[in-house]
Amino acid sequence: MTDVRGKKVAVAGITFESNSFAPGLTYMDAFERYLLVEGPEVLTAGFGKDEIGGAVSVAKELGIELVPVFAADGGCGPTVNDETYEYLKKELFSKLSKVLDSVDGVYLRLHGAMTAESYEDVEGDLIESLRAIVGPDFPIAVSCDFHGHFTEKMAKSTALIAGYQTCPHIDFFETGARAMRLMAAALAHEKTPTLSYRKTKLMASSEGHDTTFGPMRAVLDRLHEIEKMPGVLDATVFCTQPWLEVTELGWSALVVTEDDPELGQKLADELAMMMWDRREAVLFRKEKVADVIAEVNASEPSARPFVLAEGADSPSAGSQGDSNYLLKHLLENPINGAVYMTLTDEVVAKKCFEAGVGGEVTSEIGGTLSPVFFTPVEVTGEVITLCDGIYQSKYPSKMFNSGPTAVLKVNDIYIVVTSKPAFMLDYQLYLRVGLDVTAAKAVQVKSAGSYRAYYSPLAFKCIDFASPGSSDSRLPKLPFTKPRRPLWPFDLDIVDPWY
Numbered sequence: 001m002t003d004v005r006g007k008k009v010a011v012a013g014i015t016f017e018s019n020s021f022a023p024g025l026t027y028m029d030a031f032e033r034y035l036l037v038e039g040p041e042v043l044t045a046g047f048g049k050d051e052i053g054g055a056v057s058v059a060k061e062l063g064i065e066l067v068p069v070f071a072a073d074g075g076c077g078p079t080v081n082d083e084t085y086e087y088l089k090k091e092l093f094s095k096l097s098k099v100l101d102s103v104d105g106v107y108l109r110l111h112g113a114m115t116a117e118s119y120e121d122v123e124g125d126l127i128e129s130l131r132a133i134v135g136p137d138f139p140i141a142v143s144c145d146f147h148g149h150f151t152e153k154m155a156k157s158t159a160l161i162a163g164y165q166t167c168p169h170i171d172f173f174e175t176g177a178r179a180m181r182l183m184a185a186a187l188a189h190e191k192t193p194t195l196s197y198r199k200t201k202l203m204a205s206s207e208g209h210d211t212t213f214g215p216m217r218a219v220l221d222r223l224h225e226i227e228k229m230p231g232v233l234d235a236t237v238f239c240t241q242p243w244l245e246v247t248e249l250g251w252s253a254l255v256v257t258e259d260d261p262e263l264g265q266k267l268a269d270e271l272a273m274m275m276w277d278r279r280e281a282v283l284f285r286k287e288k289v290a291d292v293i294a295e296v297n298a299s300e301p302s303a304r305p306f307v308l309a310e311g312a313d314s315p316s317a318g319s320q321g322d323s324n325y326l327l328k329h330l331l332e333n334p335i336n337g338a339v340y341m342t343l344t345d346e347v348v349a350k351k352c353f354e355a356g357v358g359g360e361v362t363s364e365i366g367g368t369l370s371p372v373f374f375t376p377v378e379v380t381g382e383v384i385t386l387c388d389g390i391y392q393s394k395y396p397s398k399m400f401n402s403g404p405t406a407v408l409k410v411n412d413i414y415i416v417v418t419s420k421p422a423f424m425l426d427y428q429l430y431l432r433v434g435l436d437v438t439a440a441k442a443v444q445v446k447s448a449g450s451y452r453a454y455y456s457p458l459a460f461k462c463i464d465f466a467s468p469g470s471s472d473s474r475l476p477k478l479p480f481t482k483p484r485r486p487l488w489p490f491d492l493d494i495v496d497p498w499y
């Protein structure tokens, strides 16, 4: 490869994963709470373990100088309010415009499934807007989540797209590194990196996306073979965030070649067909909560912890975390032993702080943010812990703030009441409030599949149970109106699997 030493690349990004069915809108406070940095901090906020960490590592290896500009991350949640997105976009472009004349390329760390009220495709809008400023030949490299919503607008605006290749996601660093290698390939000005892709009429809930044990594993195994082929620079499959009200919904396969669109299309089609062929297998079926409780209670006392996953209220899928579905069932039909659970309820957290540690709280709890799915239930319990809700999350690697957080003990149920929705992909929140998850009989985890990276190694058994919510795995139960049809699993008699 031509020497790219001394080339300069600006680093910026806006990251968010929308859930169209989560009630309400997301405002600036979500980004202020999660990540909003400029200058050198852009490169270090992920403790070197995120996509930007990977980009930094490759840039160092190749002698590329990075120019950190701006990074905002709001995590996941309801659709972003237009004003918030437009403000963030303006910030990004005003800071980027100051360095554009002095850099040879731009690396954007994006998610891929961000929507705002009037923007179905935020990433497409950002890349297209940047392309309009920099002209057709300027390299723009992009990294996305495995759950990216890949669109034609993105494809038309850049060929340098790398998405995660794992679910649960454990390759943040590697994805940023791949994006920077694509950037280097473009900067080298030899064979033009060329994107080929295929969009399928396929969707499935996140629980079916598992690349470690699930049906997608074989697809990723083949993808890794493809990546090593002569003439291939990179490959990605997007198992798109399922809870999106957007027109171009559907999984995609992408292959970036050294200017060989024929080879790229053949390989993208092969990956897309492998995904389509697994459409029955990726339809995930969950247990009924009553059966789960019975199974836990029938187990030996030493069998613990059962990890009970409530994916339909997963904050890392954009839900609000305010489901009291399991709590209601346990109040009527208890599990024998300690159960840990989380629940977003700012009002109850406040009441716990007013009562103080050792105080008693009687209150309605749950369903305050998503009343369309849950109704409050009354509980009486003892406040056993209070904290500021700030902790270092390992997955994803960043500081997290769930706001004032309390543990309310109701019988043998330890409810971690957070003021803001908290990601539960690891057990750092439980640790923060002094709860050792291995000591519980059962631990509820509000996550749609991705929790398994951290919880599987310590769980006696992981069980996903069915419940309502804005990240319900039963997609046809949700009020989708925008996706073009036919689309699996809304339509089961599809003849041509491609768009």
Ligand SMILES: [Zn+2]
Pocket (backbone or CB within 6 Å): 145, 146, 147, 169
């Ligand atoms: Zn994801």
